[in-house]
Structures are given as structure tokens and as C-alpha cells.
Amino acid sequence: MPVTLKPVETYRDDFTFRNSAEAIARFPFPFPEDSYMYSVNIEPATAGAPGSVFEHWFDIDEHYRSEMAERARVLERDPDRCLVMPHMQQAGWDAVEMLMTHLATDYPEWFELERDGERWLWRNHALDLCQRFTFGDPASLPCEPLEYITRQVQGDFAMLDQRDGNLWMDAGMITCPADWSIKFDAGMSFTQWHSPVPMAHQLGVFDRALKYLMNIQVDQPVRRLNWTLTVNPRLDTSSETFHEWGGERAQVSAENVAQRVHLRVELQFMPRLPRSNALLFGIRTYLISLEELASNPAWACRLHRVLRDLPEAIADYKGMTLYRQTVVDWLRQFDPQARAA
Amino acid sequence: MTAALEVQVAGICQLTPVVREFTLVPVDGILPSFSCGSHVQVHIEAGGRTLRNAYSLLGDPADRDHYRIAVRLQEASRGGSRFMHEQLSVGDRLRLSPPANLFAPHSRARHHVLIAGGIGITPFLSYIAELQAKGASFELHYAYRAGLTDAYLASLRQRLGERLHGYDSLQGQRLDMGRLLARQKLGTHAYVCGPQSLLDCVREQAAMLGWPQSSLHWEAFAAPEPGAAFSVTLTSNGRQIDVPADSSLLETLEAHDVELPNLCRGGVCGQCATGYSSGEVEHRDSYLAPAERATTLMPCVSRGRCGSALTLNL
Amino acid sequence: MTSDTASHKHSTPVYAEAPSPVPCQQRIMLAQDASHAEVARFVEAMQALQQPVTLVGLTGRAPHAVQQEIVSDRASLGQRLTVLLDDAPLCTRLHVSGDEAFLWHCHALAQAAGLADEQIELIRLGQRRHLYCVHCSCLQEIAEEGEATCQDCGVRLLVREHFSRRLGAYMGVCLDACDPRGEGRP
Numbered sequence: 150m151p152v153t154l155k156p157v158e159t160y161r162d163d164f165t166f167r168n169s170a171e172a173i174a175r176f177p178f179p180f181p182e183d184s185y186m187y188s189v190n191i192e193p194a195t196a197g198a199p200g201s202v203f204e205h206w207f208d209i210d211e212h213y214r215s216e217m218a219e220r221a222r223v224l225e226r227d228p229d230r231c232l233v234m235p236h237m238q239q240a241g242w243d244a245v246e247m248l249m250t251h252l253a254t255d256y257p258e259w260f261e262l263e264r265d266g267e268r269w270l271w272r273n274h275a276l277d278l279c280q281r282f283t284f285g286d287p288a289s290l291p292c293e294p295l296e297y298i299t300r301q302v303q304g305d306f307a308m309l310d311q312r313d314g315n316l317w318m319d320a321g322m323i324t325c326p327a328d329w330s331i332k333f334d335a336g337m338s339f340t341q342w343h344s345p346v347p348m349a350h351q352l353g354v355f356d357r358a359l360k361y362l363m364n365i366q367v368d369q370p371v372r373r374l375n376w377t378l379t380v381n382p383r384l385d386t387s388s389e390t391f392h393e394w395g396g397e398r399a400q401v402s403a404e405n406v407a408q409r410v411h412l413r414v415e416l417q418f419m420p421r422l423p424r425s426n427a428l429l430f431g432i433r434t435y436l437i438s439l440e441e442l443a444s445n446p447a448w449a450c451r452l453h454r455v456l457r458d459l460p461e462a463i464a465d466y467k468g469m470t471l472y473r474q475t476v477v478d479w480l481r482q483f484d485p486q487a488r489a490a
Numbered sequence: 491m492t493a494a495l496e497v498q499v500a501g502i503c504q505l506t507p508v509v510r511e512f513t514l515v516p517v518d519g520i521l522p523s524f525s526c527g528s529h530v531q532v533h534i535e536a537g538g539r540t541l542r543n544a545y546s547l548l549g550d551p552a553d554r555d556h557y558r559i560a561v562r563l564q565e566a567s568r569g570g571s572r573f574m575h576e577q578l579s580v581g582d583r584l585r586l587s588p589p590a591n592l593f594a595p596h597s598r599a600r601h602h603v604l605i606a607g608g609i610g611i612t613p614f615l616s617y618i619a620e621l622q623a624k625g626a627s628f629e630l631h632y633a634y635r636a637g638l639t640d641a642y643l644a645s646l647r648q649r650l651g652e653r654l655h656g657y658d659s660l661q662g663q664r665l666d667m668g669r670l671l672a673r674q675k676l677g678t679h680a681y682v683c684g685p686q687s688l689l690d691c692v693r694e695q696a697a698m699l700g701w702p703q704s705s706l707h708w709e710a711f712a713a714p715e716p717g718a719a720f721s722v723t724l725t726s727n728g729r730q731i732d733v734p735a736d737s738s739l740l741e742t743l744e745a746h747d748v749e750l751p752n753l754c755r756g757g758v759c760g761q762c763a764t765g766y767s768s769g770e771v772e773h774r775d776s777y778l779a780p781a782e783r784a785t786t787l788m789p790c791v792s793r794g795r796c797g798s799a800l801t802l803n804l
Numbered sequence: 805m806t807s808d809t810a811s812h813k814h815s816t817p818v819y820a821e822a823p824s825p826v827p828c829q830q831r832i833m834l835a836q837d838a839s840h841a842e843v844a845r846f847v848e849a850m851q852a853l854q855q856p857v858t859l860v861g862l863t864g865r866a867p868h869a870v871q872q873e874i875v876s877d878r879a880s881l882g883q884r885l886t887v888l889l890d891d892a893p894l895c896t897r898l899h900v901s902g903d904e905a906f907l908w909h910c911h912a913l914a915q916a917a918g919l920a921d922e923q924i925e926l927i928r929l930g931q932r933r934h935l936y937c938v939h940c941s942c943l944q945e946i947a948e949e950g951e952a953t954c955q956d957c958g959v960r961l962l963v964r965e966h967f968s969r970r971l972g973a974y975m976g977v978c979l980d981a982c983d984p985r986g987e988g989r990p
């Protein structure tokens with residue numbers, strides 16, 4: 150069934166972003182158990198059920214136009230959120246090819262690609278764009294190839310160069326990160342950019358994950374889910390803008406918690422870029438308010454237990470310490486065991 | 491991670507008395523692109539068993555309608571290279587694992603020194619196509635035995651001219667590794683592919699000169715050598731499995747439906763690491779640190795020492 | 805050493821205590837202040853290794869009989885380094901001594917010239933370091949303090965133990981998002 154795209158809603162100021170019932174039904178709820186701890190939760194990204202967020206490599210949903218408008222706004226103010234080091238040029242073209250071919254195949258009602266050797270014609274009906282260009286020739290596109298295509302695909306993208314037994318964050322389009330900064334992290338290794346994460350290093354999570362990622366083969370992508378909480382449906386929770394949004398954490402109250410606090414889930418997708426041998430790291434973010442989430446009481450019950458028992462170091466790192474108790478208190482009503490106790 | 495590509499042999503070319511080249515085309519659709527230095531695993535049904543041998547992709551990575559691989563007939567073959575040489579014919583079908591790359595050029599290199607011994611030339615054919623297309627600076631050093639292990643020599647001469655340095659062992663021509671490495675400038679990366687002796691020589695000379703380790707790259711062509719038969723016991727269910735002399739532990743486990751993650755099947759990638767609790771192991775990998783070997787082994791290459799029984803944490 | 809291995813879990817670097825006695829074809833030492841006692845100690849240790857040493861200083865002279873030059877400012881130091889490395893043999897080792905900002909400035913120049921991280925040894929002298937304001941991208945010099953005010957945008961910053969080698973700086977992030985510039989909470 151073709152996706153229906155909503156008119157533009159906002160991820161800032163008046164925050165008009167809402168999920169439809171269909172979007173709630175397909176929300177990637179990230180907890181397989183009642184408790185959460187960091188682990189190497191990576192799995193082969195095999196095609197999921199039709200309609201699910203796992204159906205295609207790159208998921209396009211009802212929020213497409215809103216998200217692309219938000220990306221354009223972030224870039225207007227801070228163009229350096231898209232960064233490509235010179236040795237990542239070929240990887241950029243790999244990304245163009247991968248994204249265009251998958252979108253055109255998976256969403257033919259919105260995207261079309263005609264290829265005649267190196268002469269390509271790209272049509273994006275959702276944003277009303279049409280671009281003729283020569284594949285491999287940067288001068289034939291209005292901007293950097295990675296920027297051109299990722300202005301038209303939901304989710305953030307990093308591109309990792311693989312060398313010296315590590316992955317290096319040498320390119321990316323990062324306009325909706327969960328509290329980190331591409332401008333600061335650019336050029337770092339997998340080990341270095343993960344250094345602020347508590348507990349996981351000691352558990353050996355990153356050593357094992359790195360080994361696994363470096364061995365990803367062409368056409369054998371893997372995925373994992375990560376999560377945090379965000380106050381208001383704000384996509385750009387970057388370190389760059391933390392001084393503008395961080396204060397909202399202090400505004401959560403028992404009255405507004407259900408509308409204001411959102412579960413933020415990242416569907417991370419890691420395919421090998423075939424010609425450059427770089428790794429693409431897609432971070433597709435889904436937001437859902439507690440109120441929307443509680444329309445599925447089993448989810449609300451599980452989230453209650455996860456947040457109640459979350460180790461403090463992780464809760465602190467995820468920035469929810471100020472309002473965690475308020476959230477847990479509100480969610481308790483959905484947990485029959487806790488209510489009985 | 492087991493999706494295999496179905497291909498058909500479209501051409502066979504005997505390059506030397508011991509080296510055969512195969513052109514493989516997809517049974518349907520197109521083949522995945524690849525980066526230079528990539529290899530595929532060929533699934534070979536021989537003698538009622540499935541062997542998986544890794545071969546470098548030779549072609550220009552820009553070509554997606556066919557793959558080419560070259561196979562050297564190994565004297566101590568377990569049947570893989572023998573099958574490829576003696577039984578595989580045009581029109582036959584094969585299954586391949588998708589391309590993987592454990593031997594990619596370094597993105598920061600300003601000059602590439604490629605050092606090949608015999609059949610070790612194969613990964614460099616895609617390197618050369620890519621480096622030439624990018625206008626990158628490189629030189630190739632190729633040690634061979636004329637008329638036997640000198641595949642592609644003539645065409646390389648034509649394409650590379652001065653950039654090719656050949657060394658024919660029949661004529662006693664020797665590659666002076668110390669001098670080659672000593673004259674390199676900052677920003678050079680060297681890549682070695684060939685027999686263990688060549689690799690050892692490069693590593694030894696590089697260490698003596700103080701070469702940065704990150705500037706030296708190698709791909710060991712270690713088709714696992716056959717060894718003696720031994721047996722293993724699985725801790726989880728007490729099952730005992732005999733590993734025949736001409737089969738690797740990994741292959742034997744797979745034949746008994748014990749699937750382990752694996753990639754290189756040559757003891758370098760680390761994917762197949764498996765714990766063991768007793769028995770004497772002959773470690774043949776280049777992955778594990780010495781301290782890890784007391785409790786971990788790499789079943790793609792390592793074996794129980796002659797007659798020894800191993801207990802695996804599986 | 806500047807490698808990851810020593811400080812495995814962190815992005816913050818660990819610095820050299822003595823020149824590592826590995827084989828090499830030549831050693832170059834860049835000193836922010838060549839007369840510093842630590843520079844003398846390193847030069848002595850290098851001479852003992854019997855490998856050719858060239859010393860380039862921004863100020864001061866080393867009391868040792870090594871081939872040494874003084875350049876007038878950072879820009880000419882960069883130019884001199886580029887010339888020295890231009891045709892240098894692969895097995896060149898670079899030693900840099902000075903404050904942290906100086907170290908990573910030279911590190912970037914050396915990497916651009918083709919040196920691998922493992923060929924560069926950094927000797928940190930003094931407490932001065934760089935702070936990167938993640939909100940406005942401004943770099944400023946600080947000492948050991950854990951908090952600072954951004955010179956450019958005025959946001960009060962927490963100095964995180966998160967270090968970028970590319971920027972040669974620690975991350976500074978808003979200390980109190982309810983009151984970014986310390987003007988009193990609303």
C-alpha cells in the first residue's frame with residue numbers, strides 16, 4: 150500500500166507534530182524485555198513484515214515532508230551539520246546510488262530514477278524535485294552529493310571510513326541527533342566517539358560491536374534499535390542547540406508529562422557501501438508521546454518497568470534524571486503488578 | 491547472513507599450467523558492486539561435502555555484469571582447487587557468498603606499493619584498475635616463476651610499463667625487500683599477497699626499519715592446510731563429532747548443522763572465535779593474541795593436535 | 805604515546821614520557837620552547853639512540869649539540885615542518901613538545917604530510933589547553949578549570965572529558981540549560 154504523506158507539521162516552536170493511529174501501530178517499540186541494559190543488540194537487517202518500519206532498507210513514513218522541512222531549517226542556520234572529508238567523495242556517490250535505487254524501487258509512487266549509463270534522471274514527487282545529473286560528477290548537482298540526497302531521505306546518516314582496524318566518522322548529515330555533535334565528533338574513531346557512554350565499554354560491548362561492523366559484507370546490512378526520552382517532539386536535540394532545548398527538561402510536570410515527554414527510538418541501519426568499502430550508518434528517528442504510546446497498554450506497562458529499574462548511570466547519560474520520577478509515576482497506572490503492590 | 495549469489499560459469503581460461511581463470515555471470519539480475527581487494531567465497535560441492543574457498547575478485551570494480559576469479563591448483567588440495575580445475579566447465583552453476591573486503595587500500599595513502607608472489611597477484615588486479623582510474627600513485631612488485639605462476643604478466647607489462655617490477659625465480663631474480671622498503675617516502679602504504687615466506691620476509695624487514703605497522707597490509711593466502719583427523723565434543727549436548735583429515739573444523743561443524751558466524755575462513759577476521767575447555771590445539775590463525783589461545787580457537791583454520799580430542803564451548 | 809590503546813576507553817589522549825626506542829631513519833623534534841628542561845631530556849635520550857635528530861624551536865635553544873633551528877612564529881614553523889617532511893623517508897618519527905593546543909596543531913600538519921599517528925610522539929608541557937564551544941564553534945584557551953564562559957557567545961560551559969584530536973580541544977557544553985548565560989533563572 151502506498152504511504153500517505155501528511156502536510157508539514159513542526160518539530161519546534163508550536164510543536165504540531167502528531168502520530169496517526171497507523172504510525173502508532175507501526176512504531177518500533179524497542180524493549181524485548183521488562184528491563185534494559187546495553188548489549189551488542191545487532192541483527193541482520195532482513196526484510197520485515199509489509200507496512201512495518203523494517204519492510205524496506207530506508208523507511209519513508211507520513212512525516213516525510215515535515216522532517217525534510219526541519220532538516221532544511223537546521224541546515225539554513227548551521228550548514229556544517231553536513232560534512233564530507235575529501236577521501237569520502239566516493240562513499241558519497243555510493244550513498245547516492247544506494248538511496249536513490251532503494252527509494253525508487255520501494256516507493257515508486259513518490260520516487261523515480263532513470264539511468265542511462267552515467268546520465269541519471271531523479272524525480273521526487275513528494276518534494277516536487279527533478280534533477281538531471283552525471284553520476285560521479287559533483288559539478289552536475291546543486292550541492293555535495295551526500296547533502297543532495299539526504300535532504301530527501303528521513304533520518305540522519307554518518308559515513309565511516311574503515312582503516313587501521315577501526316571505523317572513522319569522516320562524513321555525515323546529522324541534523325537530528327540524540328545529544329551529540331557531528332562537528333565535534335568528525336574525524337574520531339568508533340572507540341573515541343563512544344567514549345562518553347557509561348558502562349558499555351566495561352561490558353566489552355564496543356569491542357565486539359566494532360569487530361562485527363567491520364565485517365559487514367555488501368548487501369548484508371545489519372540493524373539495531375537505540376532509545377532515549379525527549380521533551381517535546383523535537384528532532385534537533387543536538388549538542389549544538391542544547392542551550393536552547395535542555396531547559397525544557399525542567400518543565401515536565403504531572404499535568405503535562407503525557408503530552409510533553411516522548412519516547413525517541415532510533416532504528417540504526419548499517420549497510421556496506423560497495424565501491425568505497427565505507428560503512429553507511431543510518432539513524433532513523435521515531436518519536437511518540439507517552440499519551441500516544443499508552444494507547445497500547447502493554448507498551449506502557451513495559452516502559453514503566455524499564456524506566457523504573459534503569460541503572461542510574463544510564464538514566465543520567467540519557468538526560469532524564471530531572472523528570473524520570475514524574476514519568477514513572479504517570480506510567481505506573483498501566484502496570485497491574487505495580488498498582489497492586 | 492547466508493544469502494548466496496547464484497552464478498554460472500561463462501568462460502574458462504587456462505592462464506598457466508597451474509592457474510585457471512573463471513568468468514562468472516549472474517543467473518539473473520546483476521551482481522553486487524565491490525571495492526578493490528574484495529573476495530568471494532565459492533561454495534564447492536566436492537566428494538559429498540561443501541567446501542568454501544575464498545578467491546579475490548579480479549575485475550574492474552566498475553563492471554557489474556560479471557565477476558572473474560583465478561584459481562591456482564594446490565598440490566595439497568583438499569579437493570577445492572582440484573574440482574575447480576578438473577571438473578568445473580562452462581555452463582555449470584556455482585554459489586558465492588557476497589563480496590567482502592579484508593584487504594582494502596588505505597584511504598589516506600599517497601603512494602601504494604603492491605607486492606605479489608605468484609597467485610598472490612589476484613587481489614591487485616582490481617587494485618590496479620581502481621588506482622589507475624583514480625590517477626593514484628603506485629608501483630607493483632611481482633615475484634613469479636616464468637611459465638608457471640606468472641599469470642597476467644604480459645598484460646600487466648603492457649598496462650603498467652615502468653610501474654611493474656618483475657622477479658623471475660627461474661632466472662634467479664630476487665626482490666631486495668630491505669632496499670624496496672627503505673627507499674619509501676612518508677605517506678606510502680605497502681600491500682603484500684603471496685606465500686607465507688614472502689609475508690614473513692616483508693614483516694621482518696619492515697620491523698627492522700621501523701615501518702609504522704599501520705602502513706603495512708597483508709592478505710595471507712592461507713587456504714587451510716589439511717591436517718590429521720581429530721574429534722571434538724560439544725559441551726551443550728555432549729555430542730561427539732569426528733573431523734576428518736581433509737576437512738576444517740568449521741566445515742565439519744557446518745556439515746553437522748552447527749552454524750558459526752564466519753567470514754574470511756582463513757583465520758584473520760575473528761568471526762568464528764570459539765571457546766574450548768580441554769584438548770591440545772594447533773593454532774593456525776593470525777587473529778588471536780597468545781594469551782587468548784589458552785581458551786579460544788578459530789575453527790576455520792585451527793585443529794586438534796594429532797589425535798587430540800577437544801571440548802568446545804558450543 | 806598518542807595512540808588509543810593506552811587510554812582505551814577514552815577520547816582523551818595520553819602523552820609521551822620518553823622517546824620510544826624504536827628503529828627509524830630520522831627524528832624531528834618541534835619545540836614550543838627549546839630551552840625547556842624536558843626538551844633537553846628528550847634530546848639526550850634520542851641522541852643515545854644514535855639516530856639523526858633535527859630540532860626546530862619556536863623560542864629558546866637547547867643546550868645540546870644537535871642540529872637546531874629557531875623560527876619566528878607558528879606559521880613559519882608550519883612551513884618549515886612541511887619542507888622537512890616533504891621528501892622525508894617513511895620511517896621518520898616526529899616529537900612535539902609544548903602545550904596541548906600546540907601539540908595538536910603540529911599533529912594535524914604532520915598527518916597531512918603523511919605521518920601515521922603511531923609515528924608522532926607528543927610531550928605535553930604546561931596546563932594550557934583548548935576548549936571548543938559546541939554552541940558557536942569558537943575555540944578558546946583555558947587551564948585546568950572545569951567550567952568556563954564562552955568568549956564568543958557568552959554561554960557558560962562545562963568542560964567535558966571528551967577530546968577531539970582534529971580540533972585539538974575538549975568539548976564545552978552549556979552548564980545550565982535553564983540559564984545558559986548565567987543571567988539568573990527565569
Ligand code: HEM
Nearest residue numbers: 187188189190307329342343345346349354358376377430
Ligand atoms: C558505526 C556506527 C555507529 C555510529 C556512527 C554510532 C554513533 C554514536 C554516537 C555519536 C553516540 C553518542 C555518544 C555521545 O554521547 O557523544 C552513540 C551512542 C551509543 N552507541 Fe553508537 N554508533 C554506532 C554503532 C553502534 C553500535 C553497533 C552499537 C552496538 C552496541 C552502539 C552502541 C551505542 C550505545 C549503547 C550508545 C549510548 C546510547 C544511549 O544510551 O542513548 N553504537 N553512538
Ligand code: FES
Nearest residue numbers: 755759760762790
Ligand atoms: S572465519 Fe575468519 S577467523 Fe575464522
